[in-house]
Amino acid sequence: MFELDTRSRKPIYEQLVEKLKQLIINNVLKEDEKLPSVRELAQQLTINPNTIQKAYRELESLGYIYSLKGKGSFVHPIEKxxxxxxxxxxxxxxxxxxxxxxxxxxxxxxxxxxxxxxxxGQKND
Structure with a gap:
């Protein structure tokens, strides 16, 4: 999906938040599209699942994603x-x-x- 810079001074979870925001903003990740599970993404990026969870919580608080218990996290449709x-x-x-x-x-x-x-890179209104 993408790579993170482990040598950066910026925390990994913040890098992850920024990368996912860019994918959502640039419409690479579509509205209501399911994000990889915390475990899947942690394995893929070889980082701690708690880091992924923290990034997902941040994205949810910013309104970029939403979670459904037992189903996962999804890209939130944006109402301008x-x-x-x-x-x-x-x-x-x-x-x-x-x-x-x-x-x-x-x-x-x-x-x-x-x-x-x-x-x-954006869809037209």
Whole structure:
């Protein structure tokens, strides 16, 4: 599925959360798609199952996945209007990143190009 950097200063569970978020955001993992079980993913990545469980709990608290007792974890269908608070956080972070990019010399065209690149991996509304 993906690889984690065991030499990174970033904790493994945070790397796992970021990788799974990217797979969900880029529509590689579809709405209501079943995620690998904690045990399966732990074996595949050769890491402790508790680390996987912690990442899954984090993703669930962020609204990216949901769990069904005895069935597993699934990608949560996103209702755009349900995420007002999260959208506001993302907007603020984007503003900060845009300001930094412009300060470092990135042009509006380059930013626009990045947006189109990202949208290319998304499904259309």
């Amino acid at each position: 209007s349900d995420n007002v608070e999260e959208l506001n956080k993302v907007r603020e972070e984007l503003k900060r990143l845009f300001a930094e990019a412009i300060y470092l010399g990135m042009t509006e065209k380059e930013i626009e190009s990045l947006l189109h690149e990202v949208k290319g």
